[in-house]
Amino acid sequence: MEKREERLLREILSFYKGQQGELIPILLQVQANFGYLSEKARKLIARFLSITEGQVYSIASFYSQFRLVPLGKKRVTICRGTACHIRGAPRILEATEKVLGLKEGETSSDLEYTLETVACFGCCALAPCIRINKNVHGEMTPEKVKELFPHLK
Amino acid sequence: MEKIALTIDGLNIVADKGMTVLETALRNGIYIPHLCYHPDLKPSGVCRLCLVEVGDEQLVTSCRMKVEQGMVIKTKSPEVDKVRRAIVELLIADHHTDCRNCPSSGQCELQRIMASLHISVKRMRPLKWAREELPRDTSNPFFDYDPNKCVLCGICVQTCEVVQGTSSLYFVGRGYGTKVAFFANKSRCESCRQCVARCPVGALIPKTVR
Amino acid sequence: MVNRQRMILVCQGTGCISGGAEQLLSSLKREVAKLNLGESIEVKRTGCHGFCQRGPLVVTEPEGFFYSKVKPDDITEIARSQLPGGKPVERLFYRDPITDMPIPYYRDIPFYSRQQRTVLRNCGNIDPEDIEDCLAVDGYQGLRKALHEMTPEQIIREVKQSGLRGLGGAGFPAGRKWEACRRAPGDEKYVICNADEGDPGAFQDRSIMEGDPHSVLEGMITAGYAIGAKQGFIYVRAEYPLAVKRLRVAISQARNKGFLGRNILGSGFDFDIEIFQGAGAFVCGESTALVLSIEGKRGMPKPLPRPRTAEVGLWGKPTLLNNVKTFCNIPLIIIHGSEWFAAKGTERSKGTAVFSLTGKVVNNGLIEVPMGITLREIIYDIGGGIPGGKAFKAVQTGGPSGGCVPASLLDMPVDFDSLTAAGSMMGSGGMVVMDEDTCMVDIARYFLNFTRRESCGQCVPCRVGTKQMFDILDDITQGQGRLEDIDLLLELGEAVARSSLCALGQTAPNPVLTTIRYFRHEYEAHIHEKKCPAGICQALSSPQGLN
Ligand SMILES: Cc1cc2nc3c(=O)[nH]c(=O)nc-3n(C[C@H](O)[C@H](O)[C@H](O)COP(=O)(O)O)c2cc1C
Ligand code: SF4
Ligand code: FES
Numbered sequence: 075m076e077k078r079e080e081r082l083l084r085e086i087l088s089f090y091k092g093q094q095g096e097l098i099p100i101l102l103q104v105q106a107n108f109g110y111l112s113e114k115a116r117k118l119i120a121r122f123l124s125i126t127e128g129q130v131y132s133i134a135s136f137y138s139q140f141r142l143v144p145l146g147k148k149r150v151t152i153c154r155g156t157a158c159h160i161r162g163a164p165r166i167l168e169a170t171e172k173v174l175g176l177k178e179g180e181t182s183s184d185l186e187y188t189l190e191t192v193a194c195f196g197c198c199a200l201a202p203c204i205r206i207n208k209n210v211h212g213e214m215t216p217e218k219v220k221e222l223f224p225h226l227k
Numbered sequence: 228m229e230k231i232a233l234t235i236d237g238l239n240i241v242a243d244k245g246m247t248v249l250e251t252a253l254r255n256g257i258y259i260p261h262l263c264y265h266p267d268l269k270p271s272g273v274c275r276l277c278l279v280e281v282g283d284e285q286l287v288t289s290c291r292m293k294v295e296q297g298m299v300i301k302t303k304s305p306e307v308d309k310v311r312r313a314i315v316e317l318l319i320a321d322h323h324t325d326c327r328n329c330p331s332s333g334q335c336e337l338q339r340i341m342a343s344l345h346i347s348v349k350r351m352r353p354l355k356w357a358r359e360e361l362p363r364d365t366s367n368p369f370f371d372y373d374p375n376k377c378v379l380c381g382i383c384v385q386t387c388e389v390v391q392g393t394s395s396l397y398f399v400g401r402g403y404g405t406k407v408a409f410f411a412n413k414s415r416c417e418s419c420r421q422c423v424a425r426c427p428v429g430a431l432i433p434k435t436v437r
Numbered sequence: 438m439v440n441r442q443r444m445i446l447v448c449q450g451t452g453c454i455s456g457g458a459e460q461l462l463s464s465l466k467r468e469v470a471k472l473n474l475g476e477s478i479e480v481k482r483t484g485c486h487g488f489c490q491r492g493p494l495v496v497t498e499p500e501g502f503f504y505s506k507v508k509p510d511d512i513t514e515i516a517r518s519q520l521p522g523g524k525p526v527e528r529l530f531y532r533d534p535i536t537d538m539p540i541p542y543y544r545d546i547p548f549y550s551r552q553q554r555t556v557l558r559n560c561g562n563i564d565p566e567d568i569e570d571c572l573a574v575d576g577y578q579g580l581r582k583a584l585h586e587m588t589p590e591q592i593i594r595e596v597k598q599s600g601l602r603g604l605g606g607a608g609f610p611a612g613r614k615w616e617a618c619r620r621a622p623g624d625e626k627y628v629i630c631n632a633d634e635g636d637p638g639a640f641q642d643r644s645i646m647e648g649d650p651h652s653v654l655e656g657m658i659t660a661g662y663a664i665g666a667k668q669g670f671i672y673v674r675a676e677y678p679l680a681v682k683r684l685r686v687a688i689s690q691a692r693n694k695g696f697l698g699r700n701i702l703g704s705g706f707d708f709d710i711e712i713f714q715g716a717g718a719f720v721c722g723e724s725t726a727l728v729l730s731i732e733g734k735r736g737m738p739k740p741l742p743r744p745r746t747a748e749v750g751l752w753g754k755p756t757l758l759n760n761v762k763t764f765c766n767i768p769l770i771i772i773h774g775s776e777w778f779a780a781k782g783t784e785r786s787k788g789t790a791v792f793s794l795t796g797k798v799v800n801n802g803l804i805e806v807p808m809g810i811t812l813r814e815i816i817y818d819i820g821g822g823i824p825g826g827k828a829f830k831a832v833q834t835g836g837p838s839g840g841c842v843p844a845s846l847l848d849m850p851v852d853f854d855s856l857t858a859a860g861s862m863m864g865s866g867g868m869v870v871m872d873e874d875t876c877m878v879d880i881a882r883y884f885l886n887f888t889r890r891e892s893c894g895q896c897v898p899c900r901v902g903t904k905q906m907f908d909i910l911d912d913i914t915q916g917q918g919r920l921e922d923i924d925l926l927l928e929l930g931e932a933v934a935r936s937s938l939c940a941l942g943q944t945a946p947n948p949v950l951t952t953i954r955y956f957r958h959e960y961e962a963h964i965h966e967k968k969c970p971a972g973i974c975q976a977l978s979s980p981q982g983l984n
Contacts, residue, residue, distance in 0.1 A: 097733035098716050102675070123733075128410030132397035136735040136893075137716035139675045156638030156833060156869045157795035159883050193719065193887065195676045196640035198793055198869075199452055199489035199801035208678075210455035262897075272740035273896045275936045286935055291742055306935075313932030317901040352928070353921055355908040379894070398735065398894075401718070403904045405894035 082107060083115055087122050094123055101134055110141040138193075146181045146188035150174065150206050155194030157201040162215075166202050167191065169216035173223050233298040248289035248300055249277050259302050260311060260340040262427050263380035264290040268389065271381050275314055276340065280304050308344075315346055320354035322428070323375040331429030337378065367395075367409045369418045370433050374406045377430035383407060383422035390421050443478045443519050444498040445469075448561060450485030450647050451640075451679050453492035457509065461493050464509045468516045478519050481570075484648015484683075486561035487803035488548055491531060496543055496561070503543040504529040534799050534821055548800045551819045553781070555789050556765045557805045560648030565683050568690040571651040577696055579768030583659045584704040592663040592771065593619060599775035600787035605631050605722075605760030606838065606864050607940070608786070608853040614757060618664040618747040621755035626666035628657050629751065629758045631727065632673045632680070635719035636836030637887060639867030641791040642761040644803050646673070646680035649765070650687035654710060656764030658696065659771060661708040664757050669710040672727055675717050684712055719837075719891035720941050724750075724758050726893065737893045738939035760865065762791055782808030786852035796833075796869035799824050806851070813847040816870055827872040831955070835864030837884045837891070838944035840951025841877060860951040862944065876973035877956040878963050882910035884948035892941065899942025902933035906949060914974040918964035923953060 086103055090096045097119070104115055111134055120127045134140040152158075152167045171177055174187050181188040197203045200212025204219065211222065229244040235252055242251040247270065252259050262274035270290040277289045280301040289300070301307065318337065326332045341347070357375070364372040379398070384407060387396045395416045399408040407430075409416070423431045447453075447462045466480050486494045491505035495515060502525050504515060514526045530539035531546055540546050554560075563570040571577075583592055597612025618626065630653060634642040646653060657669045673681055688710055691697045699707045718736050720726050724746045726736035731751060743749075750756025766788060770778045782788050786808040792815070795801050799821030806815060812832055816822065823829050831841040840861035842849070849855050853863050871880065885907040894900045906929055909922050930946030937943045953960060962968045969977040 094733040095731065098730065099714065102714055102716060126393065126410070128394065128397045128408070131408070131410060132399050133733070133735055135399045136401045137718050138401075139715075139717035154637070154887075156836070156867065156883070157801075159637075160796050160869065160871055160875050160880070192676065193635065193717075193891070194637035194639070195451075196634070196643045197452055197455060197489070198638050198640055198795040198867075199803075200455060200492075201795060201801075203455070210451070212452075212455055271895075273938065275897055275938065278936055287742065288740060291740060293742075309928075310932045310936045313902075313929060314898050314936055317905055317929070317932075318897055320905065321901045352925060353919065354905055354925075355912070378897070379900070381895070400894070402890055402892040402894045403900055405900065 079108065080114075080118070083118055087118070090122070092122055092124065094125060097123060097125075097130070097133060098137070101130075101140055105140060110144050112144075144181070144185060146185050148186060148206055149188050149190060150204065151190045151192050151195070152178075153195050153197065153201070153203045153205070154191045155196075155198055155201070157198035158194075158203060161201040163202040165216055166204060166214050166219060169219040170204065173220055173226055231294045231296050233294055233296070233300065235300045236302055242294045244294070246294050248279060248292045248294055248298070251294055252289065252300075252302060257302060258343060259289055260315070260343060261290060262336055262340070262378055263382065265382050265386075265425060268382065268385045271385070274378065274380055276311060278307060278310060280307050286310065312344055312346065313352075315340055315344060316351045316354060318378060319346070319348065319351065321357050322378065323373070324348055329376070329429040330432055331426075335429060336427035361406075364409060367416060368434070369416065369420060370423050370431050372407060372409065373430050373432065376428050377407060378428055379405055379407070380427055382425050382427065383431060386422050386425050390419055391415075391417060396422060442499065444481055445478060445515065445519060446481050446483045446496040446498065446561070448484070448486050448492060448494040449482045450489065450492075450644055452485065452489030453494055454679070456493045456506075458493035460509055461495070461507060461512065465512045465516060468512050472513075472516055474516065474520070478516070482564050482566065483562060484560045484565045485644035485803060487557065487644070488546075488800065489803065490801035494561075495529075497525075500525070501543045502541055503531055503546060505531045534824075547821065548802065548804075548819055551814065552805050553789055553807050554805045555769060555781075556645065556762050556791050557803065558649075558769075559652065560644060560803075563649065565648055565650055566686045568651060568687070568694060571649070575772065576651050577655055577694075577768075579771035580655050580659055580696060581702060583662060583771050584702050584706060587771070589619060589663045589665065592659065595770060595775045596663075596767070597775075599770045599778040600782075601763065601766055601770065601778065602786060602853060603760055604762035604766075604791070604865070606835070606862065608863060611759060611763055614747055614759070615660065615663055617745065618755050618757040621748045623755055624665070625754045626664055627751045627754055627756045628661045628664065628666045628669040629727065629731075629756055630657055630669065630671040630761055630764055631722060631724075631758055632671055632677075632761050633715055633719075633722040633727065634674055634677075634761075634865060635722045635891075636838075636865055636867045638795055638833070638836060638869045639793045639865055641793050641803055641866045643677050643680050645761055645765060645791075646677070647683050650680075650684045651691065652765045652768055653684075653761055654687055654691055654697070656767035657710060658701065658708050659767050660757055660759070660764065662704075662706050664755070666757065667707050667709070669708065670713050670731060670751075671710060672713050672715060672721070672731065674715045681712060681714060688712070718893075719887075720893045720939075723939055723941060726939075727758065728756065735893070737895045738941070740896075740938045762866075783850065783852050785854055790851060790863065790866065792834075792866045792868040794820050794868050794870070797823055797827065797872040797875065798870040808852045809850045811848050811850055812842065815851065815868070816847070820870065823870070823872045827874060829870070830873050830875055831871045831877065833861075833869040833871065833880070833948075834867065835862030835944075835947070836867045837887045838862050838940065838947055839864045839867075840947045841871070841880060841955065842951070843955040845955075860947060860954060862947070874971050874973070876914075876969050876971040877952040877959045878910065878914055878969075879971075879973050881949045881952045882907065882914055885910055885945070888941065888945040892945070893939075896938035896942060898933045899937040899939075899945060902929055902937075902942070903945050905929060906933070906946065910949070913960065913963050914969070915976045916963070916967050916974075918960075920964065922964060923957065923960050927953060
């Protein structure tokens with residue numbers, strides 16, 4: 075971790091009191107700033123909360139939001155909620171895997187794309203949906219998936 | 228000490244107040260299968276094998292249930308048997324059953340439970356056996372961890388916490404992917420090997436054995 | 438607030454935003470300014486109208502014109518139509534999906550006209566980021582009455598008498614929980630709003646937080662006063678950034694107005710609310726797991742026997758946990774009285790139910806109906822039936838804890854007990870409609886895949902049992918089914934349900950058990966004939982021999 079990043083991390087921590095109840099909010103905030111929870115970050119957080127690194131890892135690995143390895147710049151998330159499922163989410167996932175050349179959970183080696191699935195993001199009325207970073211695209215079809223990544227053909 | 232009278236499997240038994248049903252049964256020579264119970268630790272109630280019938284068909288974990296005056300407990304009943312057998316079979320189908328080559332063979336709690344319920348691998352339900360072989364964790368200098376055999380009873384994790392006051396063993400992951408992981412700079416593990424001694428199966432094995 | 442006569446309401450719910458409603462709102466504002474109409478027309482952001490599928494939605498008041506699928510290019514027309522003598526933009530009217538006739542008015546659209554919106558009373562009508570708007574529709578009047586005219590005991594009696602049952606799934610009587618929490622010894626108590634909404638296919642709690650956050654706060658503050666708590670938490674699932682933003686705004690506005698903080702409305706009662714964001718774990722909707730998660734631990738439910746959360750909860754203190762919708766009902770019960778509330782619904786399920794109606798149904802969206810309405814009314818009258826002339830097959834309620842209800846039960850009333858009797862659950866409000874093209878084995882496999890991933894992993898039957906059941910179902914959908922698999926699934930399902938530590942495992946087999954109960958022939962077709970009658974399972978041939 076570079077000096078600058080360490081400074082940012084310490085600044086984030088300075089807003090907290092150092093109690094274990096703050097662990098999840100801290101992890102969320104650190105991840106929002108750094109994209110993932112690096113070993114160094116986990117170490118600093120553990121020290122700040124007076125818990126062990128093992129505890130931080132144990133808790134972070136329980137929650138599916140937390141990433142322990144770096145993610146791609148573009149996070150492509152496919153909803154596998156019930157409404158999306160019966161309206162064809164498996165085919166959307168398949169199509170996206172093909173376009174990106176990635177399997178669910180993988181990140182491209184150039185750290186450009188990460189392909190994930192999520193239990194549901196609550197856009198069920200627009201099923202099936204796909205999200206790229208913060209933008210949700212509804213009523214997807216395998217053809218429309220290709221249009222979302224025009225430069226990848 | 229206040230005494231409590233109850234019936235277990237039709238036997239009249241007197242227990243000390245505050246004892247659990249499982250402790251009372253074991254002390255009176257009645258075996259109730261159990262994997263996650265250890266006399267020195269808090270009962271976590273996660274293996275679900277010690278389920279017994281209390282009163283009208285309600286199933287409760289005997290390791291966490293305190294004795295009460297006039298309680299009527301059945302440790303064996305068609306209901307209990309059905310559920311317990313299914314849990315044991317599920318565990319076995321998910322467990323490395325190469326007992327012959329397992330250093331814990333003979334001292335394995337799972338073997339004991341199978342014997343007590345007359346379960347044999349050959350006559351089990353046609354379950355799907357675990358297909359993947361997970362790598363062992365050999366990062367601890369004193370013992371190895373074999374996730375293929377681990378039943379996630381949590382005894383080692385709690386033991387490390389209680390004996391050492393801090394912990395080097397943690398649950399990591401979630402759901403079916405949960406494992407026990409060794410975490411710490413080697414200095415923290417005092418090599419007391421209590422965790423290894425208490426492992427009810429063959430998941431924690433001293434390095435010297437192999 | 439300037440009281441302009443004419444309003445244009447632009448929905449800013451997550452659904453409409455994904456259709457471009459944010460740009461829509463800003464171009465409308467620009468357009469209104471350009472046309473110099475700022476004095477006479479108010480452009481208002483609102484929360485979710487419910488009809489997300491037709492979004493972005495725009496409604497004009499006082500006429501009540503309802504425009505659907507609005508694009509930025511349409512904006513000038515809509516703005517001009519609001520001028521005296523202006524003509525409504527007919528081409529944007531919602532059209533009846535069967536007759537294709539345009540339906541100009543909000544109130545005439547069948548999707549809305551059959552509903553009874555009480556919990557959703559303000560969603561879509563007020564600006565969720567402006568407390569003045571909320572105050573104009575009686576916001577915080579319930580709290581005012583509670584603090585100034587009622588004792589905590591009176592409030593609890595009112596809630597008890599209303600018959601309100603928790604709307605988070607299990608339907609536990611709210612008043613009894615409040616009473617237990619009030620009676621629990623200790624001066625430090627907490628109120629938690631469960632906004633984890635983990636069921637895939639449900640978004641009603643999200644829409645309420647996005648559309649009417651103050652009603653949630655008001656219910657929580659009233660609860661705090663009733664049980665004697667000073668601090669509240671809202672546990673919001675991680676996937677809901679917009680809900681978190683709106684709640685933050687609402688909390689700070691409520692503080693400024695003196696509804697939160699010290700000495701609320703001069704009553705001497707102190708209460709504050711914090712937002713806690715979840716980190717992606719369905720099991721954290723379970724009360725003990727949720728509490729552990731706020732404490733910064735792994736969310737692994739605590740086994741019975743144990744004290745109830747109402748007695749020993751967050752940091753060991755008595756804690757009242759209710760769902761978003763449960764809290765939303767409170768201000769109404771306080772204002773209108775328990776009798777008013779108890780008059781709605783059925784004998785044992787009072788009030789209304791909010792559902793996210795989705796899947797293979799013409800009208801998708803958020804609906805609110807009185808308890809006791811039939812499934813047929815919901816799916817056909819409100820939902821508009823099944824699209825594409827297909828046949829209805831089943832409706833799934835209760836998410837991964839619920840089950841699939843077949844066509845033969847379409848006339849069943851929708852309430853807690855009837856759904857449970859049918860092997861399903863009310864759950865927190867997901868309702869997914871399935872048509873003839875849905876494979877029920879695939880659906881069972883889908884839900885077990887969910888529970889398998891979301892099991893906390895601590896207890897054996899749930900951790901290993903859901904995985905085993907998934908493996909069996911997966912093999913069946915791959916054409917590897919064995920004759921004995923159906924019985925095996927039933928036996929394992931029963932064992933997992935009876936022996937799991939928490940309700941996640943105890944209910945996880947429901948999707949399998951109900952699909953076997955009502956659609957056994959589909960399993961048999963997969964296993965015996967190696968056919969998928971719906972043509973979904975790709976490894977199997979479809980009946981028409983298309984594959
Ligand atoms: C696995 C699991 C997940 C749950 N998820 C939710 C949820 O997302 N939202 C909710 O309100 N209740 C959920 N519940 C129910 C809660 O445990 C609890 O009963 C409810 O929040 C109480 O509020 P109520 O009485 O107002 O319904 C869940 C329960 C279980 C076992
Ligand atoms: S039933 Fe499932 S979720 Fe509940 S405690 Fe057991 S493993 Fe965890
Ligand atoms: S010994 Fe009781 S649950 Fe394991």
